[in-house]
Amino acid sequence: MTPTAPTMPATDPARVKVAIRNLYKIFGPDPQTALTLVREGMGKNELLDHHNHTLGLNDINVDIREGEITVIMGLSGSGKSTLIRHLNRLIEPTAGEVLLDGENVLTYGPADLRRLRQEKMSMVFQKFALLPHRTVLQNAGMSRRIRGEDQDTADREGGKWLDRVGLAGVEAQYPHQLSGGMQQRVGIARALASDSDIMLMDEAFSALDPLIRSDMQGLLLELQKDLHKTIVFITHDLDEALRLADHLVILKDGFVVQQGEPQHILLYPSDPYIEAFVGEINRARVLRVRSIMQRCPDVPPAFSGVVSPDATLEELIEMSGGNTECCYNVQQDGADLGILDMQHLVRALVPARPGEDKLAAQ
């Protein structure tokens, strides 16, 4: 018995900022012919072996909601970079639509496209991609200068965001004089200084070592709390994805295997590929009470305490002192949301595997 997904609680759906519709990208000399084959169901490997075209993206449909972090995850070569570059048309699709606030970006002429890139979407890169011949301050204010604003405005905005990402004092240095983590902070300041609603981040933290990386994730979350940008974040690291994502999209060989709320994907993986992915994770640390709590029965049992729905399972285990007899009341702002007994919690810690029925074995 595979666990069936319960219907998700209807949270108020944020507005869709960018909608990707039936997007295909095929690399090769004759993508249109190859597209017909792909639409008839040909896979990536067959297309490459017999027709010498690379299937980059295969019928992608994703809604990117306003003010959320949408994380796109997948292994190397799964098409993550290709996908994110379609949003600001650094890559042209073979077929499909990219709707920004309902407008099809693919119909834009060069001037519209430039305005989109200057004002509506900014980008942070894996290898930082700062201008090596410009100072940190000039780099941070770059987007303003490109738009034609004067140097003072650019410096003021750049300086403001450098401060905000914790880089006050290095304005006059050159990028190569900074560490990787600091360079990426400049990259983020540069993207923020453009004041765009949408931020595209292509493996922005992948080149950093683990501690710095965790710092940067913290920084991003903290910024996001104030700024509510629409962020598209790419990573191949599940821990990072789970920490950042409001919405998680998992790509494999150019198509979306599963997308949804990250906790939901963790609990109900729809595909062996994702099971393999999520099998590696420390579930107690990432799963939250709200994802596995049960509805309150008519006769409430005796509660050993009250927990917040956003507590991680790890915190709850610590609270219970490892006692599986305990049962907790889930409350938020005084309102009863549900209950969670420790036995249920322990079961949720073990990833569901096909062909194995944990609940029955008990």
Place this chain on the structure above:
Amino acid sequence: MAFYDGVFDSLGLRSWCDAGANDGPMTMAQLLQKKSGVTPEVAATQSTPLMDTPFPSLDSLHEACNSIPRTRDMTEAVELSFLSIKDPLKAVLDPITQPLSWALDGTMNLFEATPWFIMIPALLLLTWFAARSLGIVLLVAASFLFLGFIDHYTYAIQTLSIIFVCTMISVAIGVPIGIAMARNDTFQRINIPLLDMLQTLPTFVYLIPLIFLFSVTESKLYGIAIILYAVVPVIRLTDLGIRLVDRDVIEAADAFGMTDRQKLFGVQIPLALPNIMAGVNQTIMMSLAMVVIASLVSAPGLGVLVLRGIRNLELGVGLVSGFGIVLLAVLLDRCTKAALNRINVSTKAGS
């Protein structure tokens, strides 16, 4: 009987062959035979042994068939066709290249008219701004004082003025061409063989068509020769430099919505500058090499002395002026390399 008679007979071309008149100048073979004392008639009656089969060249085919032109006719035709396009070509090129003569003569006059006690400090100041190195400034000072002391100052200044003008023009022409090549693959493919040819052509061969086109008294003659030869490295290295700019940085420039212009002047050229400067350094070195050869076509300067050394077997004159050229080469090289290093430090590549 010529060796290839049989071939033309069997092809049935005899009547066409005999229609060709044989009243042109003698062939190479005839000339040689005349010298060796064997008349063509005698030679023709002797049957040629197989081992002596002549290469079926124009000359030997002509012997068998008068309608086939001789090599001399061919070179003559080249000359005639060149002469026939000479006038229209000259009519176009003369006005276009006239400013080059003015620039060369004007700068030369200016350099020569400036007294040495102003010129040398000016050069030192220029060196300081380019290289920012006291050592190099001192080297330049010592070299010019030495050249002045041995009465080679004027020659050196003449050479320097030619190099100055030719390098300026080479950069002004070469950088835009290099940029165009970097942006357009087809243009690059067309240009590369052309550049290869300019670089491999023996330097004297340049001079030949130029002498036909322009009068030897005009300074643009050597100006063109020098520029044609020296412009190649700056074109190549501009092209290379722009193509080598980090693709991630270019992508970032695109992602932030830079126009092509902003990208070119704000990113590509600054980041290609070390390579472009390396090209300029080579351009200077090549104009120096060419300016010596150009003294054959009346380019003034140290080259004239070298030439005098060769012509009159004045060994000392040749050697000393040769040394002066080496000295100039070292100075120019040091200066541009130091400038290059400065750029390299301030645009340190690697993100």
